Amino acid sequence: MASNNKTLYLIASKLGLGEEDKVLKKAAEFERLLQTKNMAGSNITDTSKIVICLDLAAGVLGADLDIKSAVKYSGLKTSTYTNTKKVVQNLLELNSDRLSTTMLCLTLQCTGVQELADRILAEYQRLAKVEVDLNLPQYVCMAVYQACRLSKVKVAKSKVIEKSRLKPAQWTKLDADWTKFTDLHFEAAKKKGRQTKKSTETVENEELMEIDMPKVEEVFEDKIEPYEDWKKRMLEAAYKELKELEKIEKKNVTPRKSPRKTPQKFAPYKSPVKTNGVRLLFPLDL
Template sequence: MAVHNRTLNIIASKLGLTEEKIFNKAAEFERLLQTKTVAGSNITDTSKTVICLDLAAELLGADLDVKTAVRYSGLKPSAYTNIRKIVQNLLDLNENKLTTLVLCNTLQCSTVQTLADKILDDYQKQAKIALDFSLPQYVCMAVFQACRISKVKIPKSKIVERSRLKPVQWGKLDVEWTKFVDENFAASKKKRGRPAKNTDSQKDNNEMEVDSLAKTEDTKESQIEPYKDWKKRILSAAYKELEIARKQQIQMSKLSPRRSPRKTPQKASPYKSPSKAVRLLFPLNF
């Protein structure tokens, strides 16, 4: 057996892996990971070793109990699955690697693939730290931003799911990428103004407008009525209306004769003594 680090040998024995080729392949994966950045600073060396053994066993067709591997990695099952996929992408072991072409075809937005590749390349050039841009979150974000500035509607829930990020992580990455894309790509998508017309055509149009305005003013002046005629016409119309109103008033007065005002009957006073005398039951002098 070749000499490997002690942790690798111990964990391999715990997982029931005894083949020399698995040890060699897992050690090779560990050396490659040292030159790459793994997302998440809370990943321990033990977790990396377990995942490398898991990938080596899968690649060489050896049996491995996944539950046992998760237990020795010290990670939760969901975290183990996510980190395993990240390491798999870093080591170029994933045959179904997510690309902008695959994602655009899946989401039916192939028209933005070229723009998504351009965004991904430019962001990679300005990145201050070394990142693996083949990871699904960067591919998904590039396609998402390309669809945003191109105004192509896609289901956001699906693209977030393909990114393998939590909503909070996606939100932080979205803010960073949106700022970058707006500064470098959104300006080129704005509509430009129409080209100016030729000078000769502008002159011809101006002359035609002046001629049409002059003709309109002439027709307006010819249609203006003199003041005396207007005054005479207005007064005659007013006199006719007054005469008609006076005749109608006379006819109404003939048809409805005036009635005398109705007299209001006087009410009897409550303090007035009755007309009949009252006979006393007992005489006053007895």
């Protein structure tokens, strides 16, 4: 696609769009469609076509583009560039005054709901009691918004309201009516959106379980100890504790004291002896 078009990629790089893959693909698509259109009487060159296609693709996808640089690389004057761009827009049916579900889905980056949005528009027109101009931006915006709601696709509501050209109060009233309409006639799409979300969560939970289970088993395997090793470890701990208890008991035992002798009231002398009227005391061992 865009990667095969060297000229497109070269010009996109000069315009600062070399890294914008979506813009490159959309510009390549516009260029191929433009080749099938008749541009009789136009002197536009291939380079000018590529620049204008990049300009239009950047506008659709909301990418930044310097218009002065685009005019410079196109080789056209500013007025000629503007007129040629309008011609290309009309040929590619990209007139900004006419909003379509395709253009809006591209802008909001929700192309997956375009088919459902078209079905909602067609059903609304079929059941409407009055003639409805589905080209009006409010109906296109509401159909895309309801399709996103049913499909559980998040979009910027402020951008949708801006594109609808309605005031907030007008949008709220129209939103209430269309919500009842879509819930009544597109209940299957609503249930499908819910089931898709639920199934996605279920798959994610199952994947988490599959990832977590081996880890739990590994933890239990690491904690298992052979019986012989456990027995040896427990016996060693018991012997060690027993030795500690024996040491403590030895320290607490007090030594036995010898019997204490009863102190004598008098000194160890013999009974007094009288000699010539003199009282003498002799020791017992004399």
